[in-house]
Amino acid sequence: MSSDTLAPSPAAPGTPDPAHAPSRPSLVIVGAGPRGTGLLERIAANAPELYAGPGLDIHLVDPHPPGGGRIWRQAQSPLLWMNSHAEDVTMFTDETVTMDGPVREGPTLHEWAGLDGAAFADRQLQGRYLRWVYERARAELPESIAVHHHARRAVRISGPRDARQQVWLEGRPQPLLADLVILAIGHLDAELDDEQAELAAYARDHKLVHLPPDFTADTDLSALRPGEPVLVRGFGLAFVDLMVLLTEGRGGRYEGDAYLPSGREPVLYVGSRRGVPYHSKIGYDWTGDRPPLPRFLGPAEIEGLLARPEGFDFRRDVWPLVEKELGFAHYHRLFTAHAERTAMAWADFEEKYAAATGPAETRALVAAAVPDPADRLDLTALDRPLDGVRYASHEDFQDGLRAYIEGDLKRRHDPSHSADLGVFLGLLSVYGQLVRLGNIGPWWHGFFSHLASGPPGPRLRQMLALSRAGLLRFVGADMTVTAEHGVFRAGSPTVPGFRVETRALVEARLPEPTVRRARDSLLRHLHADGAAETPEGLLRVDPVDGRILDGAGRPHPRRFALGPYTDARTPGAFTRPRTGGPAFRQNDAAARSALAFLSRSRTEGGAR
Incomplete structure (x- = not known):
């Protein structure tokens, strides 16, 4: 029977935790968001075939609610949307997924919520969908498998390669004992890189505002004052969230193609390497024959x-x-x-x-x-x-980029x-x-x-309205940022000679998923314990089932990792139906490897 412990009480020092009795195999999954939930669904699908043990404890470790996790939790602004059509979001496998486990189909977001398939759901609704998927996966587990949620952070994993692992939780004196550990952590906070650290130090010394890369819904934006110019570096999805929270989130509203300000908005000066927003989501359905893929890269x-x-x-x-x-x-x-x-x-x-x-x-x-x-x-x-494109004036560029966005919207719809x-x-x-x-x-x-993976078309139309209202100003491609003379300065070769000076700088992007700079002590300890990383700082894993590799390329028999901080990262948290989702394939392979190991270990009397 499944159980769910949302706020477990710490055991007294030296007292065994009854949920972790050594006679029962134990699997610890760190991260209970979409990846951990998808993994649980695959465990439920594969357990009848692969797990013959008398019982199994699955411990989900995440300070945020299971299902949505941090990024998709229900407790966030209803103004924030998904950037996918509701019909393009599913947590369930289908016949296009190349995997060894059974297909268990389920509803897409739009089918579950009764939405128009072309709608863009808000993240609160997606959080409810993910919670429902989590509850369904738990209900489909064999009765001998119990699920325990620990609303804490995992801070360290210890233990030899050939024996049970110890997973240490924040504020808990005893570790969870685990035959296997699977890291299903999503986006993590990171220490600043050298340039960001210099900018942050300059901001402190000169009483400026520097907001580093972060999940925008968690960023304190109160230091960005009404009417003041704010420099924004990054023109992707994090920028879209920032734009929403600083405009509609401060009381402004849209009427047709116009934006009616509340008077509490700052003026956003945005630039990036490309100098343009991500391409709009395509706004029509497929008809006719699909291209027979793969053809040249299979x-x-x-x-x-x-x-x-x-x-x-x-x-x-x-x-x-x-x-x-x-x-x-x-x-x-x-x-x-x-x-x-x-x-x-x-x-x-x-x-x-x-x-x-x-x-x-x-x-x-x-x-x-x-x-x-x-x-x-x-x-x-x-x-x-914008490569090689030059504008005579900043105002000419505003007209030019608005025309570019309008053209992209027209073509994509x-x-x-x-x-x-x-x-x-x-x-x-x-x-x-x-x-x-x-x-x-x-x-x-x-x-x-x-x-x-660009924004919904309506978000680009909002950008156009904010630009016409003078609250969004485009800087250009290959934007440079310096801190001097008590301000932040930015410019771009797109508009030679133009410079903007501000007292606030926002890094509008998620932190880079690197092992070495992760604020998460769990990953830092893994790195110190010998887990290998790529030159870009991603955790190296076996691309087949996600086992963590060491410097010699050896897979750890008891530690797995799936997610954006690994070198087998997939294109997003969710999968478009009937596109063979690689995340499903990875989840299935990891689940099957884990169940086979746990069953074999139990049969052979493996190390406890």
Whole structure:
């Protein structure tokens, strides 16, 4: 029978905890948000086949409520939305997921909540959905498996490789004993990097405001005063949350295409490396045949890359395959759905495209077969649309970027440009394959997010309204930030000579998921205990089931990790139905490995 201890009382020193009796195998899952919940669902699905033990204690360790965890908890502003359509959010597997465990389908968010599938739910509602998924997973566990939630932080794991682990919790004198530990931690706070630390120190010395990277819903924004200019570095989803909380969150409202201020808003000056917001979510449904993916980057190509004794380089060896796959997805859709805009039969184009041996040959083929340049896929221009672009004045740039956003909105909501949706499906396919490569560096994740994980269209329309109202000002690409003469200064080559000075700087992005700079002591202790990290600071794990690797590449037999701080991170917290979600595949593999180990350990009288 499942149980749920929301606020466990600490045991007295030296007193055994009855929930942790040594005769029962024990699994500790650190993190009870979407990843931990998805893992629990896979344990429930696989336990009837793989676990024959007389009982099992599963301990969920998370100071936040199970289901939503920190990021998706119900206790946050109702103004904050998800950035996915409700019909594109599911916590349940389907027949497209390549895994060994059984499929157990369940409702998407829109089916569960009775929402319009095209709606963007607020995060409070998503938190309720996740809590329901958690409760359903618990109910589907065999009666011999008990679940205990500990509303605390895990601070350290100790124990030899060949024996039970000890998971130490904040404020609890005795550790949880675990045959296996799975880290399912989501986004974590991080220590400042060198540049951020210098800016923060300058702000303290000169009585300025510096807000470091953080989950925006947890950031204290009260120091940003009405009417004052605020410099914002970051133009992605964290910026969207910041924009909402500092405008509607302070009493402003929208009427049609206009924003009516409350008078309590600051003036936001925003810039970033690209200098533009993420591309809008696509606002129409798929019709017709989907591109047959994977085509040029599938399991065989991944196996070939992994088999290279000299290793592989992302730009040299992987990116050409990615580019070819995304191009195939784009042109398949263009030729099959909009053939009137092509000058060649699809069968002929496909044959020549597959045979093309380099970028120049591919460009020549596309130029001959696709007359309108607007119908050709240019990934470089999509990634860096302001490269080489210069404006004579700051005001000219405001007009120019508003036109860029309006153009993006129009294209992303026009099904005559549905080749863009083909590219989106290609991106999902590619990400699912690249997860198996492990460490490929940080660039790909940012590129994917820019193209495929942008804000809802209504948020971009709000940006336009705020820009017209003078409360949102665009700085440009490759924005530089300095602290001098008692202020923060920023500029961009997009508008030569323009500079803005402010007394407040907000780093609008989540902290980088690095092991070494994580404020979470659990990860720091793991690193000190020999867990390997990539050059970018991600925890190295076995891409098959998430076992933590040491410096020699050996998987730890009793420690697993899944999530954004690992080098097998997946494209987001949630999966679009029927897209073969790699997170589902990882959860299933980890659950099956854990259950098989626990069952085998029990049968063989493994170390306790």
